[in-house]
Amino acid sequence: MKIAIFGMGYVGCTAAACISSQGHTVVGIDVSSKKVDAINAGLSPIHEPGIDDLLAAAHKDGRLSAATEVGNHLDDADIAIVCVGTPSGPDGAHNMSYIVQVTRAIANAVRADRGSPLTVAYRSTMRPGTTDQIIGPIFRSALGDAAEQLVELVYNPEFLREATAIEDYFHPPKIILGTIDGEPSANMEALHHGIDAPIFHVGIREAEITKFVDNTWHAVKVAFANEVGRVCQNLDISAKKVHEIFVSDTKLNISPYYTRPGGAFGGSCLPKDVRALQHIAADVGANAHLVDSLMRTNDAHKHHQFTFVTQGLESGAKVLLVGLAFKADTDDLRESPAVDMARKLLEAGYDLDVYDPALTPDNLVGQNLGYAYAYLPTISTLLVDKETAEAREYALVISTNRLTKTLSLKTTDIVDISSIA
Numbered sequence: 460m461k462i463a464i465f466g467m468g469y470v471g472c473t474a475a476a477c478i479s480s481q482g483h484t485v486v487g488i489d490v491s492s493k494k495v496d497a498i499n500a501g502l503s504p505i506h507e508p509g510i511d512d513l514l515a516a517a518h519k520d521g522r523l524s525a526a527t528e529v530g531n532h533l534d535d536a537d538i539a540i541v542c543v544g545t546p547s548g549p550d551g552a553h554n555m556s557y558i559v560q561v562t563r564a565i566a567n568a569v570r571a572d573r574g575s576p577l578t579v580a581y582r583s584t585m586r587p588g589t590t591d592q593i594i595g596p597i598f599r600s601a602l603g604d605a606a607e608q609l610v611e612l613v614y615n616p617e618f619l620r621e622a623t624a625i626e627d628y629f630h631p632p633k634i635i636l637g638t639i640d641g642e643p644s645a646n647m648e649a650l651h652h653g654i655d656a657p658i659f660h661v662g663i664r665e666a667e668i669t670k671f672v673d674n675t676w677h678a679v680k681v682a683f684a685n686e687v688g689r690v691c692q693n694l695d696i697s698a699k700k701v702h703e704i705f706v707s708d709t710k711l712n713i714s715p716y717y718t719r720p721g722g723a724f725g726g727s728c729l730p731k732d733v734r735a736l737q738h739i740a741a742d743v744g745a746n747a748h749l750v751d752s753l754m755r756t757n758d759a760h761k762h763h764q765f766t767f768v769t770q771g772l773e774s775g776a777k778v779l780l781v782g783l784a785f786k787a788d789t790d791d792l793r794e795s796p797a798v799d800m801a802r803k804l805l806e807a808g809y810d811l812d813v814y815d816p817a818l819t820p821d822n823l824v825g826q827n828l829g830y831a832y833a834y835l836p837t838i839s840t841l842l843v844d845k846e847t848a849e850a851r852e853y854a855l856v857i858s859t860n861r862l863t864k865t866l867s868l869k870t871t872d873i874v875d876i877s878s879i880a
Contacts, residue, residue, distance in 0.1 A: 460483050460484070460485045460537040460538060460540075460646070460649065460650065461483070461485075461486070461535055461536045461537055461539070461830060462478055462483050462484070462485045462486075462536065462537065462538045462540060462652060463485075463486050463487075463488060463529075463532050463533055463536045463538070463539045463541065464485060464486070464487050464488065464539075464540045464542060465488045465489075465539065465541045465542060465543055465564075465565070466488075466489060466541065466543035466544070466557075466561070466583070467487045467488075467489040467491070467495070467498060467504060467525065467542075468505070468542065468543075468544060468825060468826075469505055469507065469619070469624065469727070469789075469791065470502065470582055470583075470617050470710065471487060471489070471540075471542035471543075472487075472498075472503060472505050472507070472510060472514070473507065473510065473617075473619055473624040473625065473628055474504075474542060474582070474628070475487050475498070475509050475514070475517075475523060476509075476513035476514050476517065476625070476724070477513065477625060477628040477629065477741065479513070479514075479517035479522045479523045480513045480516065480517060481524070481653070481686070481745040482608075482663045483522070483650075484522050484523075485517065485522060485523050485524075486523075486524050486525065486526060486532050486536075486830070487523070487524070487525040487526075488525070488526055488527070488528070488529060489525065489527065490527055491527075491824055491825060492527055493824055494525070494636060494774065494824060494825075495527050497515035497523040498514065498518070498523065498524070498525035499518075499524060499525050499753060500516070500518075501514060501515045501518035501519060501523075502514070502706045504671055504820070504824060505790070506788075506789055506790040506817045507596070507622070507625070507788075507789060508540065508622060508623075508788055510625065510853075511823055511872060513625070513831070515804075518659075520699075520739075522735045524548065529565065529567075529568040530568075531565050531568075532568075532586075533565065533569060533570075533577060534570055535696045536577060537575075537577070537578065537580045537646055538541065538577070538579075538580060538646050538647070538695060539565055539577060539578070539579045539580070539612070540563055540580045540581075540582060540615075541558070541565075541580070541581045541582065541583055541616075541855055542582045542583060543557040543558060543561050544557055544583065544727075544825075545557065545558060545583045545584055545731070546586055546731060547730070547731040547734045547735070548877050550738060551735060551737050551738040552586070552733035552734075552735055552738040552739075553585055553586060553731065553735045553845075555585065555586075555589065555593060557583075558581070558583060558585060558589070558593070558594070558771060559593065559597070560581045562593075562594050562597045562598070563597055563601070564832065565577075565579060565769055566598045566600075566601035566610075567601055569598075569601075569602060569609050569610060571602070571605060571609065571812065573609055574609065576590070576609055576610055576611045577609065577610050577611070578610075578611045578613055578644060578647060579598075579610055579611065579612055579645040580613040580614070580615045580644075580647060581594070581612075581613070581614050581615070582615055582616060582617045584616070584670045584674075584728065584731075584732055584735075585667060586667070586735065586739060587664045587667040587671075587739075588664060588667070589667060590612055590614060590639075590663045590664075590667065593642055593876060594612060595612065595639075598610050605635065611638070611644060611646070612639055612663070613636060613637065613638055613644050614635075614637035614663050614666040614667050615634075615635060615636055615647060615666070616635050616666065616667075616669050616670045617631075618631045618632055618633070618673070619841040620786075621786050621788075621789040621791055622781070622786050622787060622788040622789050623840045624874055625776060625842055627653060627850055629866060630654075630655070630656070631654065632656065632657075633657045633658075633659060634651055634654065634656050634657070634658045634659065635661065635666045636648070636651075636659065636660050636661070636664070636666070637657065637661050637662060637663045637664075637666020637667065637813060638660070638665055639661040639662075640662075640748065641661055642660065643660045645850050654812070657719075669729075670732060671732055671735065671736045671739070673744070674728050674729050674732040674733070675729075675732060675733055675736050675750060675753075676708060677716075677724070677729060678724050678729045678733050678753050678757075679749065679753065680716070680732075681723070681724040681729075681757075681831055682724065682752075682753050682756045682757055682782045684702070684719060684720045684721075684769055685720055685721070685723065685756070685760045686756060686760075687701065687720060688702075688720025688721070688879035689720075689746045689760065689763055689879075691720070691879070692767070692879055693732075698720045698879040699720075699878070699879070700809070702807075706859065719878060720878065721766075721876065721877045721878040721879055722796050722797075722859060722860075722876060722877050722878075723757045723758075723760045723761045723796040723799075724757055724796075724797050725793075725795045725796045725797075726785040726786065726791060726793060726795070727785075727791060727793045727794070727795045727826075728775075730754065730757075731794075733750065733753050733754060734754065735870070736750055737745045737750055737751055749808055758810075761796055761799050761800070761803075762803075764796075764800065764876050765800060765803045765804070765807075767802070767874075767876075768855065768857055768874045768876060769807065769809070769855075771857055772809070772854060773810065773854075774807060774808040774809065775808055775810060776810065776854035776855065777809075777810045777812070777851070777852065777853050777854050778804055778809045778810065778811050778812070778853060778854065778855045778857065778869075779811075779813075779814060779843075779847075779848055779851070779853045779855070779856045779857070779858075779870075780797065780800060780801055780804065780811060780812070780813045780814070780857050780859065781813075781814050781815070781856060781857065781858045781859065781860075781862045781863050781866065782797055782814075782815055782858065782860035782862045783795065783797045783798060783801060783813050783815040783818060783838075783842075783859075783861035784797070784815055784817055784818060784860075786798065786860065787817075787860040787861065787862055788817055789817060790815075790817045790818050790819070790827070792818075792823070792826060792827055792831045792835075793827055793830045794830070796859070797833060797859040797860075798830075798831075798834050799834075800857065800859070800876075801813060801835055801841065802834055802835060805835075805837075810840055811833070812841065812843045812847070812848065812851065812853075812861070813838075813841040813843065814842070814843055814844075814845065814848040814866070815842065815844050815862070816845065816862070816865075818842060820839045820842070821873075847866075848866060848868070849866055849867050849868060849869070850871070852869050852870060853868070853869070853870045853872075854870070855870070855872050855874065856868055856870055856872065856873040856874070857873075857874050857876060858873060858874065858875040858876065858877065859876055861875065861877055863875070
């Protein structure tokens, strides 16, 4: 099949790499010429383990290309997959402008003489009802009464964790295929052929809410664990031992994932989806008090960690922050708790160095670039290489993602904030 993928960020690049490795022809569409040029050179515009090799192989075999405009790429395409961002708006709701722009572009590019419907599958997280109330009307406006015969709308959420995205793509916990009538989509079933996971054929709205439920639950688990961890830490109780007892109960406590006391939640999904669910709950008159408290307790945990690691540390002291991205082996800085830690350290007057081998400021693009320089405008001067980090003496080393294991540091005063022992 020929697949057009709109949005060459983390989700889109991973999809392009994995789908093309299965023998399909893929064209990536993105407004960023920097991303498009990288893909057309067989290079990955993002840092994700294994992506470079898959993209390079697909490019070499002629199965992968990219463009900044839709052009005629949809004329012979079987599926268009939309992976553009839906960042938080001022009121917490998702900003749907990219979805609208891409949907209009696709609708205007669909030819009326297509032999078979174009399957348009959305993977961007969006509010339940978006397909019915925004996407469908756009297609009907552009294509008229023929819209249903020319386009098949699908919502297919992704379940990718950065740094393990390829493994997660081929071994997902589940596959959700939401369609207008809840019936299976032949093209989407063919796309997922060979992937061993439970498949749910559901209505569009059931599929659309899946990521909100999943991501908010993950956020609940992280926040709950950190609240317990703070209480334990302040009462001189071993949070590590309490956690060990808690997760041993797999019958009632569900699973150990996202429940280990440690770093605040962050990244490109959890914060924005929690805000959006807050907005939805308020909008429909539901009182979701726990959800309302999640961002506040997460911010409280960030401040708690800052005050904990800096207690007794004189202003102006030399500090090394190891790990700035929200997760090791990625360069994603969006809503990374480590970025907040760095900002607080600088504002408090500490002399800060940052070591993160996956980060190169010149390679940051899109929303990642904007977030990095909005919150850490001096990021280029803060980053140090391994040799420099190992050569300098620090009053304190703060580890956010266990990268200190790869360093031979002079100081023994190392605080690991990725877990509360």
